[in-house]
Amino acid sequence: MKEVKAVLFDMDGLIFDTEGLYKACWQYAAEEQDLVITDADYQSFIGVQDVECERRVAKMFGDDIDLERFCQVRNAMFKAEQDKGIPYKLGFDELFAEIKQKGLKCALVTSSPRDKVEHHFAGSDYISQFDVMVTAEGVENGKPAPDCYLMASNQLDIAPANCLVLEDSNNGMRSGLDAGCQAIMIPDLLVPAEDVVPRATSIVESLLEVKPYI
Structure with a gap:
């Protein structure tokens, strides 16, 4: 490994235990219209911006789906659940705490919009401690494109090779690796893909196992 000067965090499924909840909401909203989004379908959505996932749903079901109603039902269910608190x-x-103690820079790089970030971190001071935040609104080409991690690296003024990306999804790993960053995968709902495994800096079971790499 090259020297790590910054740690770049994904959010959903990595910092917060949200992916299982997202899947349930997307599947419920489809079922409400007598449609089915399978677990395999949803896996292709992980690490991808909502707007692109919604395009895929519209293409998948065509005239059979009322997309506006789908989004309303999905969002209402998610809001009700997230109001209970996301662990x-x-x-x-x-x-x-280890990153801060060592004086490393850190960034949040997420496919989610800014308002979702603020809701998830409400009640904590973590947002103010990130040196850089890249959210869905600021990136034209979302993951797996490398744009978001290149943007974070540039804003931190640290070379990609000295940035360590932490991701739970294959699309996120592809994004970080194609940006030239080091990248560790902490899988959540997805198993590491064949093209990701040989390129990954490491694959570990939890964030606790990342400490030796910084």
Whole structure:
């Protein structure tokens, strides 16, 4: 590994235990119109911006789906659940504290919009501690394109090779690796893809196992 000067975090499925909840919401909204989004269908959505996933749903079901109604039902269910509080993934608190103790830069690089970021982190001071935040609104080409991680690296003024990306999805890993970053995968709902495994800096089970790499 090259020297790590910055750690770049994905959010959903990595910092917060949200992917299972997202899947349930997307599937429920489809079922409400007597349609089916399978687990395999949803796996292709992980790490992809919502607007692109919605395009895929519209293409998948064509005239059979009322997309506006679908989004309303999905969003209402997610809001009701997230208002109960979204738990942090194992090891995030400890890893973040270690990063700060070592004086490393850190960034949040997510396919989610800014308002979702603010809701998830409400009640904590984590947002103010990220040196850079890249959200869906600021990126034209979302993951797996490398744009978001290149943007974060540029804003941090740290070369991609000295940035360590942490991701739970294959699309996120592709994004980070294609940007020239080092990247560790902490799988959530997805198993590591064949094209990702040989390129990954490492694949670990939780954020607790990232500490030795920084």
